[in-house]
Amino acid sequence: MRAIKVVDYDPCWPRLFAEISTEVSALLGDRLLSIDHIGSTSVPGLPAKPKIDLAAVMISDAFLPAAIEIVRAADFVFHGDTGEQRWAFTRDHEGYGFRLYLCGPNNRAHRDRILFRDYIRDHPERAKAYADLKGRLAAEADGDWDFYTGGKTDFVSETVRLAALKT
Numbered sequence: 001m002r003a004i005k006v007v008d009y010d011p012c013w014p015r016l017f018a019e020i021s022t023e024v025s026a027l028l029g030d031r032l033l034s035i036d037h038i039g040s041t042s043v044p045g046l047p048a049k050p051k052i053d054l055a056a057v058m059i060s061d062a063f064l065p066a067a068i069e070i071v072r073a074a075d076f077v078f079h080g081d082t083g084e085q086r087w088a089f090t091r092d093h094e095g096y097g098f099r100l101y102l103c104g105p106n107n108r109a110h111r112d113r114i115l116f117r118d119y120i121r122d123h124p125e126r127a128k129a130y131a132d133l134k135g136r137l138a139a140e141a142d143g144d145w146d147f148y149t150g151g152k153t154d155f156v157s158e159t160v161r162l163a164a165l166k167t
Contacts, residue, residue, distance in 0.1 A: 004138040004148050006047050013041040016052050020091075020098050024056050027070050031063040032056060033105055038113045040134070043120050047131050050096040055086070055113065061104035068102060076100060084109035112160045119163035126159060 017037040024035055039053030040046045058067055068087050072078045076089035076098075086103040103110045120127045133155055141148040 003143050004141050004145065005049060006134050006138045007050050008047050009043075009045050010041075010050070013048075013052060016096065016098075017041070017054060020052060020100075021054060023074075024054070024071075024100060027074055028056060028058070028067055031058055031060075031067065033059045036110075036114060038101075038110075038117055039099070040130075042117050043127060046120065046127055047134060051090075051099050052096065053099045053101070055101045055103060055110050057107070057110060058102065058104055061085075061106075064102060064104060071100065071102065082109070086110065115160050115163035115167070116156060119159050119166070126162075130155060130159075 014037070021035045021037075025032060034057045036042075036055045036057070037052070038055050039051075040048030041050075041052050056067070056071075058064055064087070068078075071089055076091050079088040079090065082088050082101070084103075085107055086101045086109055089100040089102075091098045091100075101110070120130060130152075133152060137148045137151040141151075
């Protein structure tokens, strides 16, 4: 199994997000509502896997089939629906990569990821606890991605619940 690598925050991550965001925006054009930097690389100072996560939100669910085909035709690997009405794609580069999600404007999973990101950004003590948890899980997982991801579920759910109370 491939080791789970969590690295210290890299100040180039916002620039990498901006570069890929510009490319995705050009691909999807005026049917795009927003492109959001999500995941741990979107939180300054937070250790993360060296993969930039971004979500492209379409102005309507009706545009998703065409958007999926446009991105599939570009230099991305298609992984299908995550089970949340979000379609996942990846692109790897030397030392880092990208994970792109496509979704519609009212996607709950996307909303939860934004709530989580913003709460972690605004609560350094929560970000520190998350960083500690991720480091421990990566060390204990021995390449088991289900163990690593599953080990974060309760923390993420509780953080989204706390964030929702503030809105």
